[in-house]
Amino acid sequence: MQGDDYLHHIAYDSVIFGFSGEKLKILILEYHNTGLFALPGGFVRTNENLNDAVQRGLKERTGLDQIFLEQFYTFGDVARYKPEVMKQIIQANKVPDEDLSWLLDRFISVAYYALINYAEVIPTPDDLSDSCGWYDVDQLPPLMLDHAQIVQKALETLRENINRKLVGGNLLPARFTMKELQHVYEAILGEKLHRGTFQRKMLSLGVLQRHEKQYSGAANKAPFLYSFG
Amino acid sequence: MQGDDYLHHIAYDSVIFGFSGEKLKILILEYHNTGLFALPGGFVRTNENLNDAVQRGLKERTGLDQIFLEQFYTFGDVARYKPEVMKQIIQANKVPDEDLSWLLDRFISVAYYALINYAEVIPTPDDLSDSCGWYDVDQLPPLMLDHAQIVQKALETLRENINRKLVGGNLLPARFTMKELQHVYEAILGEKLHRGTFQRKMLSLGVLQRHEKQYSGAANKAPFLYSFG
DNA sequence: TTATTATTGTCGCAAAATGCGACAATAATA
DNA sequence: TATTATTGTCGCATTTTGCGACAATAATAA
Numbered sequence: 001m002q003g004d005d006y007l008h009h010i011a012y013d014s015v016i017f018g019f020s021g022e023k024l025k026i027l028i029l030e031y032h033n034t035g036l037f038a039l040p041g042g043f044v045r046t047n048e049n050l051n052d053a054v055q056r057g058l059k060e061r062t063g064l065d066q067i068f069l070e071q072f073y074t075f076g077d078v079a080r081y082k083p084e085v086m087k088q089i090i091q092a093n094k095v096p097d098e099d100l101s102w103l104l105d106r107f108i109s110v111a112y113y114a115l116i117n118y119a120e121v122i123p124t125p126d127d128l129s130d131s132c133g134w135y136d137v138d139q140l141p142p143l144m145l146d147h148a149q150i151v152q153k154a155l156e157t158l159r160e161n162i163n164r165k166l167v168g169g170n171l172l173p174a175r176f177t178m179k180e181l182q183h184v185y186e187a188i189l190g191e192k193l194h195r196g197t198f199q200r201k202m203l204s205l206g207v208l209q210r211h212e213k214q215y216s217g218a219a220n221k222a223p224f225l226y227s228f229g
Numbered sequence: 230m231q232g233d234d235y236l237h238h239i240a241y242d243s244v245i246f247g248f249s250g251e252k253l254k255i256l257i258l259e260y261h262n263t264g265l266f267a268l269p270g271g272f273v274r275t276n277e278n279l280n281d282a283v284q285r286g287l288k289e290r291t292g293l294d295q296i297f298l299e300q301f302y303t304f305g306d307v308a309r310y311k312p313e314v315m316k317q318i319i320q321a322n323k324v325p326d327e328d329l330s331w332l333l334d335r336f337i338s339v340a341y342y343a344l345i346n347y348a349e350v351i352p353t354p355d356d357l358s359d360s361c362g363w364y365d366v367d368q369l370p371p372l373m374l375d376h377a378q379i380v381q382k383a384l385e386t387l388r389e390n391i392n393r394k395l396v397g398g399n400l401l402p403a404r405f406t407m408k409e410l411q412h413v414y415e416a417i418l419g420e421k422l423h424r425g426t427f428q429r430k431m432l433s434l435g436v437l438q439r440h441e442k443q444y445s446g447a448a449n450k451a452p453f454l455y456s457f458g
Numbered sequence: 459t460t461a462t463t464a465t466t467g468t469c470g471c472a473a474a475a476t477g478c479g480a481c482a483a484t485a486a487t488a
Numbered sequence: 489t490a491t492t493a494t495t496g497t498c499g500c501a502t503t504t505t506g507c508g509a510c511a512a513t514a515a516t517a518a
Contacts, residue, residue, distance in 0.1 A: 007238045010305075010337055050305025050337060074303045074339045076239075076279025108239055108279060110303045110337075160393070178495085197477060199496075204475095219486035220494035407466085426506060428467075433504095448515035449465035 018118035115170035247347035344399035
């Protein structure tokens with residue numbers, strides 16, 4: 001990780017949403033020996049597209065390719081410049097032979113959110129962090145720098161886009177029941193929805209494919225499975 | 230404009246919308262002796278918030294303060310890195326005693342759009358450009374780099390936000406008629422709206438203040454004037 | 459003074475979208 | 489065969505929207 005390989009002053013942070021146990025979750029990593037929690041982030045190589053850099057980071061952290069990924073804001077306040085925090089992280093991970101001084105400069109961070117199928121992810125820490133795990137959006141640990149603010153804005157954007165971009169399905173397996181889809185919407189919006197109205201609305205969009213029923217073994221009517229497209 | 234005063238690799242571009250003659254317009258500047266047209270942009274000082282840098286640039290270019298300003302996307306493709314274009318601009322404006330080599334590096338650009346009252350603006354070129362003027366959004370000159378794409382995305386964002394953020398009023402004087410407001414909406418959306426429906430919708434929002442009538446001298450009923458808040 | 463004309467504010471009504479409860483169908487168990 | 493929980497769908501009231509029409513009005517023309 002030489003200084004010349006990356007664009008200085010520019011970073012990205014990603015808010016990776018998953019869905020499990022009827023809860024919306026976010027992937028958070030913890031840096032070695034610092035007690036610092038952070039969003040997965042990274043830097044842009046000098047010959048690499050910004051969007052590609054984020055895709056690359058996501059691949060490394062989740063093992064997934066072809067992810068729903070969207071940029072939502074670029075954070076550029078001076079107040080987010082805290083070199084002592086970065087110094088702390090570097091010192092806890094001192095690797096000789098590397099000039100990491102460029103990491104102590106001021107950074108502007110382009111923030112993205114990703115929607116992924118929780119079940120397919122293998123959370124993988126990087127060199128600097130020793131854990132990479134899921135947290136409920138409403139039970140996050142204290143995050144470093146302005147990362148809590150970034151999460152907040154990601155959630156707002158997600159709520160605004162939930163109908164415009166059919167965002168919901170990206171958080172589920174390829175096939176799902178209407179109830180599961182409704183739970184995703186409820187978790188994102190933070191409110192209960194009416195079952196009948198929700199089903200009618202979804203079906204009227206004409207983007208759901210209906211498949212065979214899912215026999216759960218429970219003593220009641222079995223629901224259909226659906227997929228997008 | 231020393232290299233140490235600004236954050237390297239980071240720029241901003243602004244799409245400044247105005248409204249006149251029932252048309253949506255954008256402020257475009259032309260660089261000296263190059264035939265290059267561009268969006269007004271600039272750089273971020275090392276101790277300056279990103280948002281403040283854009284406000285500062287807007288103030289210099291329009292004379293206006295307290296503008297409706299919103300960030301909408303950050304452009305970071307490698308393809309937008311064309312040092313020969315920058316070199317052309319610099320050479321046409323050679324100022325001695327300055328090291329401008331940092332301008333030839335790759336830049337990531339944070340794009341903003343602004344909505345302003347056309348009548349209050351005094352378009353002002355900067356040192357590098359010899360004109361700064363209004364162009365119809367559908368009759369723009371060929372813009373350098375990816376600036377046409379930036380304009381396109383600004384328009385899309387504006388359309389998406391038109392109802393969510395009461396964007397329309399920022400393009401008009403403090404007091405305006407319902408018809409003028411409708412023309413703004415039509416220019417942004419690119420379609421005709423029904424007069425009755427539009428008026429009913431706007432009034433139902435409860436954010437318009439009704440004032441005295443505007444007697445235009447025409448042989449017909451005089452419209453009320455409105456303001457926001 | 460009175461008719462004419464263009465434009466405005468508002469209304470009525472049909473069509474579409476939404477909120478909410480209810481019913482029959484169904485997959486298992488008792 | 490009855491029971492139970494859940495599902496798919498429908499009916500109906502309410503709200504929102506699209507669209508035309510009417511009366512009111514400010515000036516001009518007769």
